[in-house]
Amino acid sequence: xxxxxxxxxxxxxxxxxxxxxxxxxxxxxxxxxxxxxxxxxxxxxxxxxxxxxxxxxxxxxxxxxxxxxxxxxxxxxxxxxxxxxxxxxxxxxx
Numbered sequence: 001x002x003x004x005x006x007x008x009x010x011x012x013x014x015x016x017x018x019x020x021x022x023x024x025x026x027x028x029x030x031x032x033x034x035x036x037x038x039x040x041x042x043x044x045x046x047x048x049x050x051x052x053x054x055x056x057x058x059x060x061x062x063x064x065x066x067x068x069x070x071x072x073x074x075x076x077x078x079x080x081x082x083x084x085x086x087x088x089x090x091x092x093x094x
Contacts, residue, residue: 006030 007023007030018026072085081088 007018007026011018011023076082076085076087079087
């Protein structure tokens with residue numbers, strides 16, 4: 001069970017400062033978390049298959065398919081400024 005000393009050590013590693021009351025509160029919360037983990041450890045999971053996701057999802061991506069694209073002229077037709085087949089933009093780095 002964590003005590004204030006454990007909370008102090010973790011706080012020191014994380015470069016956090018807590019009052020004595022906060023340390024007691026955090027120690028209590030850590031005890032609650034560890035107690036819950038002990039309950040989970042008591043569960044029989046021998047016949048439970050490991051999963052990476054709680055839902056039976058498959059790859060939801062569509063298949064890649066070749067499709068016609070716009071011509072360079074069409075793509076650049078609305079550009080405010082262009083040069084040599086490219087969008088021309090203002091220089092932003094000096």
